[in-house]
Amino acid sequence: MIQFGQRLKVARTAKHLSQQVLADIIDKSLNTVGLYERGLRQPSLETLCLLADTLEVSCDYLLARTTVKETLKETDLSDGRLEIRISRIEHRLGMD
Numbered sequence: 420m421i422q423f424g425q426r427l428k429v430a431r432t433a434k435h436l437s438q439q440v441l442a443d444i445i446d447k448s449l450n451t452v453g454l455y456e457r458g459l460r461q462p463s464l465e466t467l468c469l470l471a472d473t474l475e476v477s478c479d480y481l482l483a484r485t486t487v488k489e490t491l492k493e494t495d496l497s498d499g500r501l502e503i504r505i506s507r508i509e510h511r512l513g514m515d
């Protein structure tokens with residue numbers, strides 16, 4: 420059975436992000452991201468949503484409830500979803 424940690428690592432590496440960069444974006448430590456990927460810790464609901472937004476996959480994908488990844492669609496650009504994602508990431512990095 421595929422675990423959350425495995426899905427998180429696959430999604431992170433698909434985006435060419437290091438654990439440290441992802442940790443910085445979600446305002447967690449490198450150790451915490453490592454624990455998530457090894458299945459030794461589970462993120463809060465808020466962090467799960469932030470991970471999904473950052474990695475552009477669904478929460479269901481990360482939780483292994485589906486094999487379908489949600490990717491950014493052209494319609495996402497028109498309804499402001501991209502701006503919301505960027506704003507969340509900038510806020511977490513203290514860039515707002």
